[in-house]
Structure formats: C-alpha cells, structure tokens
Amino acid sequence: MSKVVGIDLGTTNSLVAYVQDGVPVVIRGTGGDALVPSVVSAAVDGTIYVGREAERRLLTEANRTVYSVKRFMGKGIEDVRDEARLFPFRVGGPAPTAGEDGPGAPESKTGVVRIGLGEREFTPPEISAFILRELKHRAEAFFTARGEVEPDVDRAVITVPAYFNDAQRTATRDAGRIAGLEVLRIINEPTAASLAYGLDKKHDGLIAVYDLGGGTFDISILRVEDGVFQVLSTNGDTHLGGDDIDLLLTTQVLEDLARRAPGPRSPEAIQAVRKAVIQAKVDLSERDETEIVVPLDSGAAGPGASVEPTPPMYRSRLTRAALEALIAPIVDRTLAPCRQALADAGLTPGHIGEVVLVGGSTRIPLVRRQVAGLFGRAPHTELNPDEVVALGAAVQADILMTGNRDVLLLDVTPLSLGIETMGGVTSKIILRNSTIPATGSEMFTTAVDSQTAVDIHVVQGERELVADSRSLARFKLRGIPPMPAGLPRVQVQFQIDANGILSVTATELRTGIGQAIDVKPSYGLTDEQVEQMLLDSFEHAEADVEARLLIEARNEAESVIAATEKAIRAPEFAEIARTELAEGEQKRIASVLAGLKMVLGSTDRETIQKWTHALNDATQHLAEVIMNRSVQGALAGKNVDDVT
C-alpha cells in the first residue's frame, strides 16, 4: 500500500513525518535536515527551486523568489495590499469585474491573490503546492531508499493554524490536491502538537497549547480524558509571528544603514539584512549579546561609506535586553487571545495543568517568561518546537488509516459562521468553539411572487455587521417552485466537517425538492480551477522531474567542488603535493575542477554529472592521502589541523 504522511506546511519551514511501528518520525533530507524552507524560486529558464536552494536564491534573485506564502492563503488583494509592499515578489489580483454584484459587496469583485514567480503568475495554493510536492518527493525518496515495495506518497494529513478561517483551510486543501495529494484531513497545529506529546498517556487534565510560529499565533485549550483530546476553545491571530519580529529588526537595521551609507538598496541587499537579523534573533535566544553582520555590496555602500578593507561589512551590536524591548509589544499581543480562550472555556489560568510550547518563536526567552507568567507554570519544551506539529500530523494520519480508537481528536471551529440578513446584519448559525463536525440550519423564503432564486451570503467572524466579518462565499439557491412571495420554505443546511470546512445543502420543504446551489467562493478557487491547476501540474510534472534531477546533480557537484577546494586550500596541501602526488596530478585536479565549475551553471544534467565523476576520480588519490595523514595524525595524538 502506498504511504501516508503528516505534513506541517509552515510559514517559514515545512516538514513531513510518518509513523513507524507506532512512533512518529520526521523524514529528513539527504543532508539530515528536517526543515524544508517554505521558499519557492523560479530561474530564468523556468526551473522551479524549492527549499534551501530557493532560500539561497533570495540573496541573488530576490524578486524571482517567494517566501511566507502562507500569509496569502485564502486572501483577497485588498487584504494584503499594505503588506505586499514589504515583499520582493509581485503580489496582485485579478482585474475588478464591473457590474457583477449589487452595492455592499465590494469584496466579491476581487477574488484570490496572484503572486508573480519569475515570468508566471500563481495563486497561493499553487505556490504552496510546489512546497508540498517537494515534501512528497522527499518522503518518496526516503521510502525508496529503505527498499519499500510501494514508496509512493499520495495521501497526507496537512496542518493549519487553529485560527485559520474556512477560506484559508480550503486553500490549503486545494494546495494538497494540486500537488497530487489526497488530503485525508486538515488538522489544527496546536491540536496536532498535543497529540505528538502523547499527553493522554501521562494523565487526564486541562492543557494549554501556545503556538507562535513564523507567521501565525494560536492558543488552544484542551481537555484530555480517556484518550479523547477535546478542544474546549481556541483563539489566535493569523497574522502574528516571527515574521513580524524579523520585519521590525530589518527595518531598524535598514534605517541605521541609511544613516551610515545612504543610497537605494537592492532587493538582494534587503534580503541579506533580513538573513542577518534572523541569525541575530536566533543567537539571542542562547546568548545575551550578539553582532549583526551584513556584507555590503559595493553598490549599496554608496559614496558616503567609510573606507574599510574589503569586503565592506555592516556591523552592529544587539543585546537581548534591546531585542526584548523591541519585541515586547508583539509578544504582548498574544496574551489577549490566551485570556479570551480561557474565558470561552470557562476557565482561569489556575485550572490549566500543562502548558505546551509549539513553533520556532517559542524559543525566545521573553515568550517563555510571558507564557509561564500567564499560566503560572513552566511550559513543556521537551520536544523540538519545529517538529512537534508534523509528528502530530503523522499520528493523525496513522489513526485515519488504521482506525485505531485509542486516541480521538475532537476539535472546534474557531470562528462563528453566519449569514447576511436584512440591513447587513450577521445572523450567527454556528457559534465559535462548537465541536466539529457541526451543523446549523436556517429557513429562507422569497420576497416577490414567483421568485425562483434566493441569494445567500455566508460570512465568518464575531462581529455584528457583515461589513466587519469575513466574506466566505455567496450561494445562489435556484429552482425554487414559483409560488406567491413568502410561501416557499427553503431550509438551508450548513455543515462544517471534521476539517473545519463548510458545505451547504438546501431543501424546499413544501415540495421536498433539493435545491441547486451555485457557490461563488469570495477568496477561493472553484473546483474547476483546482482541477485545471492539477492538470497543468501534470503537464509540468515531467519538466519538474527533470528540474529535480538537475538540482540534485548540481548539489552533488557543489559538494565535490567544496571538498576539493577545501583540500587544496589546506595549509598542508603544498607539502602533500610535493611529497605524495604524482607528476601532473595537481594540474589535472585543477583543470577538472575549473571544468566542472564552468558547466555547473548549465542545464545539461548529464554533462554536470560527467564532470563531477571526473573530479571525483581525479581527487581520489588525494583524498586517500589526506585520510591516511589524518589517521596518522590521530595516532600521533595530534589533530589533523595541527599537522603542517
């Protein structure tokens, strides 16, 4: 049987995990890395890069590289217009279509965001699908290497922030479908994390899961009893995370840079700053002080720059105290949702027995202190906060496939579901924090004689007015039997499934006729669009495989080049060359090395591989010599670095 995996599709990084002999395990890449950066980049020749390679390209091809795409999932262009300016890639939307809807429905004229990737434009689910495909391939390569008979991965559980609305969940499911995955289930990240911790095995009680990731914040309160993980309430902010901290720091450094060296900055220079401040942020979780170091390209340094030895560097010290002062408002924004979630569950902090931290941003000491302060207890940090969500997703995938009834997840819908009524007021049908699956129903009738269709506007959110809520979709009920106004009784059933995704059915009660419903998602894709994208991706599948093989060939070539250059630059190389290498050997290594470097940039995979093998062959003797010397050095009680 083909394999089933759990996927954490994160803002910053994504992971894939599976269950082996009852234990969830993260699947690592060939380099041992668990995280796949959620970055996608397009080369001029159309090749798509995902992960580390794409992340590297942020420093060289910033405007052909997309990151943090999760922030755009299920969004319309007017939601993201301000934010889009901060990204090096193009963010746009379809041109407004005039006269489509009546007044009071401006959002229906926009639709889903488009993101420029190289020369082409993609929707956020398509960009996410590139990342999912990368994870799928990683898992398949892993299963193939293990000699599995059927290494194919075609089904997955994918996680989303608990506070994701219907459009964001649907967009995630669409991404899975476009990537050729059957999405068994969408589950909430904090809930997945609690599964991974196996807290049911410890003891029954109340748990708070605090999940601060790259772009989103969630708090979930759960009751665990007899193996049932019942979410009592959830709250959060789908626009709050480590990204915001990075942005603050980046802005600060750019302002400082502008004072020291005025002049315009290239997108690549801004990305170099972003990379440096992220490193500094990470450092300060371990240390009290660090230095932000940014290499300056000569163009960016400008004429006013001080004269320094090459290469010019921007350097600036940053203390943990200064960082904490800067980010305190961001961390504070997580506390109100925590209090709201407690109140919705009818609890006070004292009731909470265990606190679990999830997401890379919870490594920040200030975050840990604030959480400990709020709940009055030290949080769990045993599991890697980057990996715990994917592990939980794998557990859930295993439950779905095996039907194992030891554990059961009962989640809730994070936002109230309602419909627009007279005067633009929201009438709530399913309240937030209702256990899912859940249903609700509402009766509709007609306003004029012989009316055969009724429009229904479905919204999500806690506000009274439709204008303040999130538009989900417009439904048109058609085929109502012609009757005098007010006589038809159309019962509309709203069903939220275990994924937290809405579906709608309708029946005219007098005739018992099921009503046809046209769905127009406000910020989503129609089924037809998703199907087309899936077909497109099949057409590109062959090209994708070729692109992947090319990337692998380049990676291998790069590692051989790096090893060779390291050997040549080593202080003892001169002596080795003089005493141990045959005549012409050094020269041959140098020429093959130069040749491989020359073909490295080409798209001809076979040539790259040929030269890589040639360099391997040419350096084989050298490698043996170095190995022998290092063994001898070790025997003589010396480190190889000391042997000169």
Added chain:
Amino acid sequence: MSSPAPVRTVQICRSCGGGAPVDVHFCPQCTKILTLGRHGDYFSYLGVPRKLNLDIVELEQKFRSLSRHFHPDYFYNATPAERRASLERSSYLNDAYRTIRLPISRIGYLLELEGFGTTSPGSASKEVPPALLEEVFALNEELDAARDLRREGAPAEGWQERLQRARQPIEAKRDAHELQLQELSARWDALVDANAGDQERRAVLGALRERVLERNYINNLLAGIERELTT
C-alpha cells in the same frame, strides 16, 4: 422498507434493510452505522433522561463514548454511505451535547421540544415582561438622567456611578430568577420521576418559559448598560 413500522419508533438500515429502534446508532442485524434518518431528541440520542438536572460527569462520559463510536476518523476506509452516516451522527451528537450541556440552553431546548416555542436570546420580545415593569421603569429614568449628565459633559465618575447604581436592582432580580429557574427545574424533574400528567407538566413549563424570557430581557438590559459604560 415495506414493513409497516409504527411511526417514530423504528428506523431503517440502509445497508441491510432491517429495522432498528429509533435510539440505537448501529444496526442490530448487520452492525453497520445507521444513516441519521428518523432519530430521537437530544436527550434520548445521548441516552440521558429528559430532565433539567443532569449528572454532568455522566453526560460527558456518554458524549465521549458515542464520539468514539461515530467519529469520521474511524470511517475513513468505510463505504461512502457509512462515511456519510458517521458525519451525520457525529454532527448531531455534537449539536446535542452543546445544546444540553449548559443548564440554560437545556431549558430552552426542553421548552422547544415540548412545544413552547423558541426562547433564544435573539427572539426576546421588545415588550417589557409584566413582572419587570417597575424595575424597568426605574432603570430607564436613571439611564436618561445618566445620559443627560454625560451629554452635559459631567465628569465620568458621576454618571458612571449612577449607571452602576441603576443596575443593582436589576441584578438582584436576575439572581432571584436564577433561584426560581433552579426551583422550577427541580419540580420538572420530580414530575418526570412521578410520571405526572400533562396538565401539571405544562404548568411548570409555562412558568419556566416566562422566567427564561424575563431573564433574556434582563440580560439585554444589563448588556446595554455595559455598553454605555465602556463606550
């Protein structure tokens, strides 16, 4: 499908065509999960008596146990009909549990079930319940006075204190209502235990309905004062 089953006591299994009592969830013949066709009310579905003082621990246990039987997670590899049945039964279970878990919505549901119409907060009448006329009249006078003070630019402490004072009698009334609701709930349960006649039951339900509507009205008033205080 052809057997002339007594109305409302039997449901039909879509898998084997057999009949099953209305409050069971799995077919006694073929053991498959039953499509949610004819079904009981929230109380009977959860297997608890139609009473207002429920053992909450027992209710939670029943909810968890039924969830373990129905949840869509366990029907992933089942037939489409079983998957749909699992979704329908789980949804109905969750709706049932949510509705009768808290005392006030439990009372509201019982009233609806017994034909006393809806008492949801949204349906609260705009007319002042007769039992509250005196308090509401006094409150409105205080509210007007406080609003005047505010409009004239009086210091916040002044009119805020008036508002706080104005809501005290209403809050006292609400506390009294809670006690009355508890007392009426106990009477209803006793009537159920005694298998009492329709007339006695309807009298208690009618009184419950009046208290609930008054309670809704009071809550709306208090929410209004809260809004004035915070905006």
